[in-house]
Structures are given as C-alpha cells and as structure tokens.
Amino acid sequence: MVKGEISEMRKAFCLIAVAAVLAAVVGCAPKAMPERAPKMEVPVVKEVEVMPAPAPTPRPVADLGLAPLEERMIISRASLSLVVKDVEGSLEEIRAIVEGLGGYVVSSNSWYEKEQLRARLTVRVPAKELDAALERFKALAIEVERESISGEDVTEEYTDLESRLRNLEAAEKQLLKIMEQAEETEDVLAVYRELVNIRGQIEQTKGRMQYLERMSAMATIDLDLIPDVLAKPLVAAGWRPAGTLAAALRALIRTLQLIADMAIWFVVYALPILILVAIPLALLWFAWRRWRARRRAQ
Structure with a gap:
C-alpha cells in the first residue's frame, strides 16, 4: 500500500515538473517587441529534483529593443530597368560582375519582342556590395529608366528568435533531467513526447534564424534589359529576297x-x-x- 502511494506521488511530481517546464516555454513565445525572457520557475520536489532554468543573458541593447546600427539585419532588394545597346553583351557583363562580387544569378530569361532581344534576370550579391553592384550595372546602360531600392528590417524578429531559442534549449535540458530521474514507463513516455515537441520548435526556430541570416547577408537585384530603339536595324535581320x-x-x-x-x-x-x-x-x-x-x- 505504501509502495503504491509513493509511486503515485512520484508520478504526480513528474507531471507537475513537466507542466512547469511547458508553462515556462509557453511564456517565452515571441511578442511584437523583443523583451527579456522571463525566468522559468520549476518546483523542486523531493523525488525528482529539478533546478530552475537559468535566465538567458540579454544583449546590452535588449532593454532598448534595438540593436546597434552596424548590427541591424536588413533584407535589401533593388530593381533596375536599363536601356542598353547590346542586350546579349550586357547579359554576359552582368554575369561577370556578379561573379566577381561573390554573388550568383538566381534566374535569367530572354526573348524577342518586335525583332529585338530583351532580357530579365534576378541576381544576388553580398549586401555590402549592393551599392557597388548597382553603380557598375548602371554604367552599362545608355539610360536608366527606373531604379528602386527597398529594405526590410528583421532585427526585432531575429532578436525574438534568439530569446526563444535560449528558452527552448533551457527547457530541453530540464526535460532531459526529468527523464533521467523518472522511474515509471508512463512518466518517461510523457516526458519524451514533450521533449520531441520542444526539439521540433528548436529546429523551426533555428531554421527561421538561418533563413533571415542568409537573406540579410545577400541583397537581391532585379534587372530588366531594354534594347535601344536607335540600335534597331533599318532592315530586319535575316531578310533574304531569294x-x-x-x-x-x-x-x-x-x-x-x-x-x-x-x-x-x-x-x-x-x-x-x-x-x-x-x-x-x-x-x-x-x-x-x-x-x-x-x-x-x-
């Protein structure tokens, strides 16, 4: 009888500990503005000893909710419409410029419109080389018909994700400790299910962070190459009277x-x-x- 009561108490303590860890994880969900992650309080029980998760150390600028200007993550995108004399030659030069800057061509499309070659391509270059790339592209043109540059600041989202990741990893450690000390199979399975859920959230968070890092590290440029009207031949190319x-x-x-x-x-x-x-x-x-x-x- 006493043994059964002890088993029930251990089971109850395990469930309480798991619930406390989950409550702490839910509390660290991303908000509209980055905040300091709350310290997770986990009850310490006799049968299953669980130490409180250490509070993540915030960045020096976390209280302000802003990162220094040089550390801000900006996803940059630019668009250029260029009138060029030779579309095919300009395509080759653009590819060479992009490769020289450490970038790559994402997509390229060319077609004939009114017997003249046109082209549209999308390239990506390192964000720090964006201005240099735009200047070199414009130097190839007879006229710049359109130019636009836009940026999306994802610093706050990235800061939120960092805080969330720290809390999820702390919760994972707590669940591992609980699993090591759990004795009943049912308790182990319950903790394991929550551990799988936490690890899934960790992978999702890391994936989103890596995506933001890649997008902010490389700037995207959309180029539209338009042939010069004066370059159009008086006689259509390929005309054969015979x-x-x-x-x-x-x-x-x-x-x-x-x-x-x-x-x-x-x-x-x-x-x-x-x-x-x-x-x-x-x-x-x-x-x-x-x-x-x-x-x-x-």
Whole structure:
C-alpha cells in the first residue's frame, strides 16, 4: 500500500515538473517587441529534483529593443530597368560582375519582342556590395529608366528568435533531467513526447534564424534589359529576297495544284452525279410540257 502511494506521488511530481517546464516555454513565445525572457520557475520536489532554468543573458541593447546600427539585419532588394545597346553583351557583363562580387544569378530569361532581344534576370550579391553592384550595372546602360531600392528590417524578429531559442534549449535540458530521474514507463513516455515537441520548435526556430541570416547577408537585384530603339536595324535581320521569291513560287504552285485538283474532282466525281440527277429531271420536265400542251389543245 505504501509502495503504491509513493509511486503515485512520484508520478504526480513528474507531471507537475513537466507542466512547469511547458508553462515556462509557453511564456517565452515571441511578442511584437523583443523583451527579456522571463525566468522559468520549476518546483523542486523531493523525488525528482529539478533546478530552475537559468535566465538567458540579454544583449546590452535588449532593454532598448534595438540593436546597434552596424548590427541591424536588413533584407535589401533593388530593381533596375536599363536601356542598353547590346542586350546579349550586357547579359554576359552582368554575369561577370556578379561573379566577381561573390554573388550568383538566381534566374535569367530572354526573348524577342518586335525583332529585338530583351532580357530579365534576378541576381544576388553580398549586401555590402549592393551599392557597388548597382553603380557598375548602371554604367552599362545608355539610360536608366527606373531604379528602386527597398529594405526590410528583421532585427526585432531575429532578436525574438534568439530569446526563444535560449528558452527552448533551457527547457530541453530540464526535460532531459526529468527523464533521467523518472522511474515509471508512463512518466518517461510523457516526458519524451514533450521533449520531441520542444526539439521540433528548436529546429523551426533555428531554421527561421538561418533563413533571415542568409537573406540579410545577400541583397537581391532585379534587372530588366531594354534594347535601344536607335540600335534597331533599318532592315530586319535575316531578310533574304531569294527566299521570299521561292516562297511566292511555292504558294503559286500550290494554288495551281488546288485548281487542277478541283477540276479533276468535278469531272470525275461531281459531273457523273449531276448527269444522273439531270436525266430524270429532264424527262419529267418534257413529260410535263407535253401534258400541258395537250390540255391546252383540248
């Protein structure tokens, strides 16, 4: 009887400890503005000793909710519409510039519009090289039709994620301690399920942080290359009078062949049918006329 009561008490203590850890994790969910993560209070029980999770050390600027200017995370994006003399040559030069700056081409698309080549591409360069890249791209153009630069500040979100990650990792350590000291299989499974949930949140948080790091480290540039109107040739490229003459002769021959085919079909197919239909009609017509003439004579 006493042994059973002790087992029930241990089970209850384990559940209380797990609940306390989960409550602390829920309390560290990201908010609109970064705040200092609350210190998690975990009850210390006799059978399962759990030490309180240490409060994460905030950044020196956490109280202000802002990071220093040089540490701020900005996702930069720029857009350029350039009028160039040679679209194909400009494409090659842009690729060389991007590779030289340590960037890469994300996508590239080219097509012919009114017999002139146009192109649109998206490139990514290191954020610190954004201004240099834009200047070098504009130097290739005869005219800059459009230019825009935008940025998204993700510093606060990243700070929130850092705080959340620290709290999740602290909760993970607490759950591992609880699992080591739990004796009942049911208790171990309950803690394990919560541990899997915590680790899933940790992976999601790390993934989002890595994404923000990558996006802020590289700036995205959208380029639209427009051919110069003055560069358009007076005569369309590839014009061949001999080819046009040959095409006209082929069309004439096809027309004559069609007329000949129609004549053959008429003589061989349509004419016999018309004769077969016309003979009975002619006989009926002559018979009607004779009947009418006799009636008048009477």
